[in-house]
Amino acid sequence: MVPLKLAIVGSGPAGFYTASRLLEKVPNAVVDMYEALPVPFGLSRFGVAPDHPEVKNCQDKFVQVAEAPHFRFVGNVCIGRDLTLKSLKDNYNSVVFAYGSSQDRLLNVPGEELPGVFSAREFVGWYNGVPELRALNPPLQDAEDVVIVGNGNVALDVARILLADPTRLKSTDIGEHAYDVLRKSKVKNVRIVGRRGLLQSAFTNKEIRELINEPGTMMKPLADVYINHYKPFVPFLERPIKRLVQIVEKARTNSNDQIAKANQGQGSLPSKQWSLEYLLSPQRFYASSSNPNILSSTLFEVNTLLQKDIKSPSVCRGTGETKSFKTELAFRSIGYKSLPLPGSAELGIPFDEQSGRIPNELGRIAGVPGFYVSGWVKNGPTGVIAKTMWDAFEVAETVLEDLYSHKLDTSSKPGYEGVLPEIKSQPVSWTDWLKIDQEETSRGAAQGKPRAKFTSVNDMLSVL
Amino acid sequence: MTLRLISKLASPSALRRCALASSKSQAFGTASLLQRSAIRNAVSGPGGNIYTARSLHTTAIAHHGHVHKPNPGEELHVTFITKEGEQIQLEVAEGDNLLDIAQAHNMDMEGACGGSCACSTCHVIVDPDYYDKMEEPDDDENDMLDLAFGLTETSRLGCQIKMTKELDGVRVALPAMTRNLQARDFQ
Numbered sequence: 149m150v151p152l153k154l155a156i157v158g159s160g161p162a163g164f165y166t167a168s169r170l171l172e173k174v175p176n177a178v179v180d181m182y183e184a185l186p187v188p189f190g191l192s193r194f195g196v197a198p199d200h201p202e203v204k205n206c207q208d209k210f211v212q213v214a215e216a217p218h219f220r221f222v223g224n225v226c227i228g229r230d231l232t233l234k235s236l237k238d239n240y241n242s243v244v245f246a247y248g249s250s251q252d253r254l255l256n257v258p259g260e261e262l263p264g265v266f267s268a269r270e271f272v273g274w275y276n277g278v279p280e281l282r283a284l285n286p287p288l289q290d291a292e293d294v295v296i297v298g299n300g301n302v303a304l305d306v307a308r309i310l311l312a313d314p315t316r317l318k319s320t321d322i323g324e325h326a327y328d329v330l331r332k333s334k335v336k337n338v339r340i341v342g343r344r345g346l347l348q349s350a351f352t353n354k355e356i357r358e359l360i361n362e363p364g365t366m367m368k369p370l371a372d373v374y375i376n377h378y379k380p381f382v383p384f385l386e387r388p389i390k391r392l393v394q395i396v397e398k399a400r401t402n403s404n405d406q407i408a409k410a411n412q413g414q415g416s417l418p419s420k421q422w423s424l425e426y427l428l429s430p431q432r433f434y435a436s437s438s439n440p441n442i443l444s445s446t447l448f449e450v451n452t453l454l455q456k457d458i459k460s461p462s463v464c465r466g467t468g469e470t471k472s473f474k475t476e477l478a479f480r481s482i483g484y485k486s487l488p489l490p491g492s493a494e495l496g497i498p499f500d501e502q503s504g505r506i507p508n509e510l511g512r513i514a515g516v517p518g519f520y521v522s523g524w525v526k527n528g529p530t531g532v533i534a535k536t537m538w539d540a541f542e543v544a545e546t547v548l549e550d551l552y553s554h555k556l557d558t559s560s561k562p563g564y565e566g567v568l569p570e571i572k573s574q575p576v577s578w579t580d581w582l583k584i585d586q587e588e589t590s591r592g593a594a595q596g597k598p599r600a601k602f603t604s605v606n607d608m609l610s611v612l
Numbered sequence: 613m614t615l616r617l618i619s620k621l622a623s624p625s626a627l628r629r630c631a632l633a634s635s636k637s638q639a640f641g642t643a644s645l646l647q648r649s650a651i652r653n654a655v656s657g658p659g660g661n662i663y664t665a666r667s668l669h670t671t672a673i674a675h676h677g678h679v680h681k682p683n684p685g686e687e688l689h690v691t692f693i694t695k696e697g698e699q700i701q702l703e704v705a706e707g708d709n710l711l712d713i714a715q716a717h718n719m720d721m722e723g724a725c726g727g728s729c730a731c732s733t734c735h736v737i738v739d740p741d742y743y744d745k746m747e748e749p750d751d752d753e754n755d756m757l758d759l760a761f762g763l764t765e766t767s768r769l770g771c772q773i774k775m776t777k778e779l780d781g782v783r784v785a786l787p788a789m790t791r792n793l794q795a796r797d798f799q
């Protein structure tokens with residue numbers, strides 16, 4: 149049987165789960181996975197919070213995939229920079245894009261470009277040791293009040309890392325460089341701001357419960373105005389959102405009790421507090437006049453919600469009324485964004501700038517036979533790993549559908565041997581990665597951590 | 613491969629109902645006691661239990677190593693209804709959880725977080741008769757169930773269901789999440 153040569157671009161969950169299904173079901177499949185960095189796993193390594201090690205257990209499965217006989221990891225090869233897309237097209241039967249979302253959405257409001265405004269993506273990448281973000285060093289030592297715009301789970305990760313006692317994080321795989329900055333942090337008040345109401349919160353129940361239970365912190369009681377807004381809808385809610393309301397209301401009761409006791413002289417309130425704010429859209433960030441690295445305040449417009457009925461999606465409208473929060477640092481956590489790969493337009497691969505993803509039908513890129521897309525670059529930057537996984541399996545089924553219905557070119561292709569002379573960087577193999585992995589874990593063990601990540605590409609390559 | 617063979621034997625086509633999607637009635641409501649005993653008979657067969665070909669299982673189990681071999685006479689039973697509607701009955705040991713059991717028998721169940729209740733990939737739909745015999749899911753499990761696709765009133769996470777004597781005979785269905793195309797369907 150002639151081998152079917154498949155190239156996957158990106159080694160995050162989407163790439164690995166797509167590969168796994170293809171290798172499982174196509175006996176003659178040969179899968180080569182190209183990754184821009186020398187290290188695999190995408191956001192499982194560089195996004196998932198250091199205090200969520202159990203989430204990274206998906207990597208056990210990825211290791212199994214990587215050890216399959218017809219799989220090859222080609223790290224340190226960025227498609228579009230170190231190897232052209234055209235080269236992949238010419239040397240493979242099929243190409244699957246699973247390169248995720250490497251940029252972020254913008255608010256497009258004045259002051260967003262100020263040094264005191266960070267993107268959540270950069271901050272997360274910084275504490276997780278993304279090489280190009282290692283030097284970010286947000287001035288946490290100069291900040292007490294923080295605003296996070298957006299209330300997805302990334303916003304909650306950012307809030308938790310800012311509020312947690314750093315000693316709790318010390319024994320995780322958080323970067324030492326980040327730990328050192330977090331230790332000096334003065335942050336004591338974090339506002340997580342949604343543009344719509346509580347019922348439209350983008351975070352999920354486990355993550356909000358976790359933040360509520362973070363030792364040494366207190367959630368400020370949810371303001372009455374936000375409650376009045378959602379109360380009439382409560383009887384009509386579905387289970388997950390009903391539980392969300394219960395979780396937040398219970399936290400409110402607990403905090404009110406704590407405050408009442410403190411007022412009677414029984415115990416004191418935690419010094420670090422945080423709150424959920426709703427129905428506010430940022431209008432402008434103001435720089436501090438004394439310290440150019442930080443802000444002084446954020447101005448918001450108060451929104452109201454428009455919704456036909458409980459089932460239809462609600463949209464927010466500005467009321468003209470404004471509100472301002474004292475702010476030294478702001479984090480924009482309104483979603484990541486994918487980009488088209490260099491050279492894709494020449495191959496006729498479309499890109500929807502508006503939604504920041506490659507248009508597709510169940511993963512098939514229409515009009516470009518043999519090209520598929522999986523994961524965040526397919527769906528836009530949402531979905532937990534479980535969602536990415538199911539979706540990647542579905543994309544693999546689409547490849548199979550085309551294979552079985554003779555829509556794929558199954559002629560003999562050179563594959564890796566064909567592209568090798570054209571690669572401009574030093575490719576990192578799976579065996580090479582295992583050496584880096586071993587070095588990281590043994591350096592980590594010496595510091596009481598599961599892993600001490602290398603934070604520069606040169607350091608990673610120096611092990612080989 | 614041997615396991616698939618068993619599953620074919622164990623699932624007369626009359627019982628091969630399309631394993632569900634969303635509602636509990638679809639999943640189990642129509643599976644009468646009669647049908648259930650038919651399943652058991654099909655599995656046991658008049659000439660004795662086809663599972664006496666236990667070596668088949670032990671091979672599969674040894675390969676994965678997460679589950680225990682039941683002591684003779686203390687075998688518990690669990691039936692998985694696969695995405696294709698096949699019913700697979702297994703003899704299992706007390707204390708093992710459904711995720712480990714499914715994976716040890718090469719069934720199509722993912723456990724992305726390795727069974728630590730941090731994802732929803734091992735979502736199963738439990739026969740209502742048995743659901744009530746289980747302890748209530750805790751907050752952590754409920755949080756993850758909230759993210760499961762096709763959540764039903766008797767949904768649970770496989771990694772959180774440990775086999776006990778009360779659960780002997782339990783039936784669970786694996787929700788069909790994706791297509792599963794085969795070359796032969798296109799010929």
Ligand SMILES: Cc1cc2nc3c(=O)[nH]c(=O)nc-3n(C[C@H](O)[C@H](O)[C@H](O)COP(=O)(O)OP(=O)(O)OC[C@H]3O[C@@H](n4cnc5c(N)ncnc54)[C@H](O)[C@@H]3O)c2cc1C
Nearest residue numbers: 158160161162183184190191195227247248523524532533
């Ligand atoms: C901060 C954060 C925390 C998260 N935490 C959780 C969590 O706790 N639980 C959970 O279930 N989900 C979590 N998620 C969601 C989860 O990370 C995603 O569902 C998943 O990672 C998406 O997979 P992907 O493969 O599409 O993208 P990615 O994981 O981003 O993988 C893309 C890969 O492609 C590579 N790449 C990019 N460009 C190129 C190129 N030109 N050439 C070659 N390679 C390239 C990248 O380096 C990367 O390795 C989190 C997401 C974020 C942002």
Ligand SMILES: NC(=O)c1ccc[n+]([C@@H]2O[C@H](COP(=O)([O-])OP(=O)(O)OC[C@H]3O[C@@H](n4cnc5c(N)ncnc54)[C@H](OP(=O)(O)O)[C@@H]3O)[C@@H](O)[C@H]2O)c1
Nearest residue numbers: 298299300301302303343344350481482483529530531532
């Ligand atoms: N622990 C975990 O399981 C975990 C951790 C991190 C991330 N993840 C997953 O990763 C995915 C991405 O998370 P995410 O937090 O980046 O994205 P997200 O969940 O999509 O949340 C984005 C947030 O930004 C808001 N927003 C978007 N545009 C805005 C604008 N112009 N102005 C103001 N607010 C705006 C959204 O509000 P609207 O709803 O009004 O648009 C929403 O609150 C999610 O699926 C998440 O669950 C999971």
